[in-house]
Amino acid sequence: MPASISLMLCLPANPLLSISNTKLRSKTTKFITLKTNTWKIRAVIESSFSSSVFGSFHQTVGGQVLPERGCSEKDIVKSKNKKRVFFLDVNPLRYVGSKPSFQSFRHWVSLFFSQVSLTDPVIAVFDGEKCNERRRQLLPSYKAHRRKFFRQPTTSRKFVRSQVGRSQQLIMDVLRKCNVPVIKIEGNEADDVVATLVEQVLQRGYRVVIASPDKDFKQLISENVQIVLPLVELDRWSFYTLKHYVAQYNCDPHSDLSLRCIMGDEVDGVPGIQHLVPGFGRKTALKLLKKHGSLENLLNAAAVRTVGRQYAQEALTKHADYLRRNYEVLALRRDVDVHLQEEWLVERDTCNDSSVLSKFFRSLEDTNKPTPENRSSFSNG
Structure with missing residues (x-):
């Protein structure tokens, strides 16, 4: 059942005003600020990434200095x-x-x-x-x-x-x-x-x-x-x-998905074609995708004509089903039986944020406080 949405007008509350959050910063992290007329990016230049769930995303997004690019006024107005x-x-x-x-x-x-x-x-x-x-x-x-x-x-x-x-x-x-x-x-x-x-x-x-x-x-x-x-x-x-x-x-995001299907995704346990054809590396995959645009276009072309060197041609024709399976695994589905409700699109009432989150935080603090029963486990680490 969707959450009930209150239409009572109120000012947004800031649940952080009375809460001190732990700063999770790496001592080896350095920052650079890139400025343009329309946006500012602070990018991580050097960092020892943690092994947390965020790490895999940082390896593809973090550590990348993005060039200065502005947005046209037309795009900005349309977006706003x-x-x-x-x-x-x-x-x-x-x-x-x-x-x-x-x-x-x-x-x-x-x-x-x-x-x-x-x-x-x-x-x-x-x-x-x-x-x-x-x-x-x-x-x-x-x-x-x-x-x-x-x-x-x-x-x-x-x-x-x-x-x-x-x-x-x-x-x-x-x-x-x-x-x-x-x-x-x-x-x-x-x-x-x-x-x-x-x-x-x-x-x-x-x-x-x-x-x-x-x-x-x-x-x-x-x-x-x-x-x-x-x-x-x-x-x-x-x-x-x-x-x-x-x-x-x-490249466009669709090409990124195609590249992951060819090279695999270790984090998700999806093996790449290099496990079957060691000579088929990232450089070859990028070159072919840049020319053909997507995995499906590449496989269709390889089925009727030569698209690259012999080892690449044989890999694409012999292991086409393998690559299509990877695509089916890695591509996000758009056909889940779920339907958007109008009430989900209503401006969110933030009046409860401060009290609800503060109560939640206090309950966590109480849970983590040492007691006679668990004091020894805290002292022993």
Whole structure:
């Protein structure tokens, strides 16, 4: 059921005024500020990336100095005329590395509400139960490393699952009290739910901003779809747009997805073609995609004529099904059975933010306080 939206007028509250957040900065991080007439970027030039869930995204986005590029006045006016709708990908914010963390969620959602989304509509999306099964039927190695978390004796596994379920329910309750509708579709990953709803939001004439560190969302980037990602080194959310993408990769997002299908994705457990044809590397893949535009165009061309050297030609014809399977695994679906509700597009009432988040923070502090029962475990680390 969608969250109820109150239409009472009020000023946005800042839940961070009475809260001191831990600064997560690396001592080896250096910053550079690039200025233009229309936007400013602070990019991480050198950093020792953490092994957290944010790390994989930083490896493709962070550490990249973007050239100075301005937006035309026409683009700026056109963009400003469209209202924004935010999608909050909650699951990555609940973890530090592979460990669940209420503190991580607390920190990033506070910054998100107070500095990013403000009163714009926000739709929170969670992974559904058994969300990876469809892709694992195609590719058993898909996100196989995540199953290690539950490889414990039956009793322990049930306890861990119940704890994760309770923590998820608590976070859902917090979001609903902050007037954020919560979406969770059984058997579907949050990424696919977001991709499906993005299409519906765009059809209504809105702009979309996806709040997530997940690199998979880059395939959705367009003039009207942006990403805002949590940068641990800067301790802030940072926008990543189509202009940034083109400046970084000099291609459109569809080509990026095709490249990942050819080279594979180690983080998601998707093997690349180099495991079958060692000589087929990134340079070859980029050259072919630059000429043909997409994986499907490349495979169709290779089926009827020579598109490259003999080893590349044989790889593309012999392993076409292998590459198409990778595409089916890595491409976000747009056909999830979920339908956009009008009340999800209403300006978010922020009146509850301060009280709800403060109460949530206090409950976390009380939980973490040493007690006679757990004092010894704290003292022993």
